[in-house]
Amino acid sequence: MRRNIKKRILLSAAACMALSVSLSSCKKSYESEFNEAKVSVEEGTLTESTANTAAAEAQTLTSIGPTVPADNAQEHVSAETSAYIASQTATVQSGSAGTSSANAAAESAAAINFETRDETVYITKDDVNIRKAAVDGEVLGKANTGDSFHRTGYSDKWSRIEYNGVTAYISSDYTTTTVVEKKTSESVAFNTGWEFGGNSKINSGTATLYYATGSNKKGKTVCVNAGHGTKGGSSVKTLCHPDGTPKVTGGSTAAGNTTATAVSSGTTMQDGTSEAYVNLKVAKALKSVLLERGYNVLMIRESDDVQLDNIARTVMANEMSNCHIAIHYDSTTSNKGAFFMSVADGIKNMYPVSTIWQESDRLGTSVISGLSSNGVKIFSGGSMQMDLTQTSYSKIPSIDLELGDKVSDYSDSTVSVLAKGIADGIDVFYS
Ligand SMILES: [Zn+2]
DSSP states (O other), X not given: OHHHHHHHHHHHHHHHHXXXXXXXXXXXXXXXXXXXXXXXXXXXXXXXXXXXXHHHHXXXXXXXXXXXXXXXXXXHHHHHHHHHHHHHHHHHHTTSOOOOHHHHHHHHHHTOOOEEEEEEEEEOSSSEEEESSTTTOOEEEEEOTTOEEEEEEEOSSEEEEEETTEEEEEEGGGEESSOOOOOOEEEEEOOTTSTTGGGOSOOOOEEEEEOXXXXXXXXXXXXXXXXXXXXXXXXXXXXXXXXXXXXSSOSSSOTTOSEEESSOOOOBOXXXXXXXXXXXXXXXXXXXXHHHTTOEEEESOSSSOOOOOHHHHHHHHHHHOSEEEEEEOOSOSSOOOEEEEEEOGGGTTSTTHHHHHHHHHHHHHHHHHHHHHTTOOEEEEEEEEEOOHHHHHOSSOEEEEEOOOTTSOOOHHHHHHHHHHHHHHHHHHHO
């Protein structure tokens, strides 16, 4: 009977991993298998001798964690499944002298024999756990494709590496001694299943996620959103607020409306150049500075047109980045200076604004301080309350940044100062 339990666990584990199902459904599968097993144990005739057999067999079960093939899914679930198997083992053992689940896990990790190595290894996939102890130790960080480490010990399942000056462990399955190039970017498509994604009307375009490749990685992704530049966007209407309530301030759409243009066409600089073009010029300069400083960058638009409306851009930023900065110029002709659109009082209690507005305003204040310290002219107090689609749908710190207006200079030298100023502000925000 005990053999049967073990076989079922292994089969269930293999099936879960083969199908790459989520951890929760994987766990559910373990659970049902184990419940079944537990029932048969309880209903069966457990004599003292079979109870002892159960304890002995249960001890065998603890070896399942580390012996299940370490493929992609396994690396992600190993800690959880090991703990689960250990806890189930304890259940089976209850009544007999049992080993605690913690002890069992520690024994499994300690049992690994590492061959001494002194070599550089490269990581072959993204999001690989770096653990304090092999098998199920605390996750200290994540390694991505092309990252390299000094390996000091090797077993077929686990490698001992040096990580930020401490000893750590990583699945050997994702290591190679052959050089692996770092992934520098990937295309990001919109997913209507993302929260509020159903409110977007234009979302066939793709954004690009750029990865910082230097040794100064911040582990943060900044969404850089060059405002406007969506053909057909001004003839489509989308809900101003996720909950359908009306706008509380004016702007390109007046207060009281429940819908606004999906993406407006923007203003035109005094020399006839479109605002969208200038926004993109700044966005590209900002991307370079941020990547140099170790931030990943999600670029919403990199050419004249991207088919992503303001809701799609915001939802994408929510899902793929840590903060969102939209670049704009205002339609005045006074060379007014830079400011950000702070969160309007009237929407501060509306979800999701209620969860993040203080951080959005702090991001805005930080960016304005960065611009100011680089000598950029600042308008009034540096902010203006506004109820924007971007703000209303943001679940991460998010600002609409107006860098000037129709008569502001956007020469290469000015744009590079603006990019540095914004990046300085982001550094302040995360410091
Ligand atoms: Zn604009």
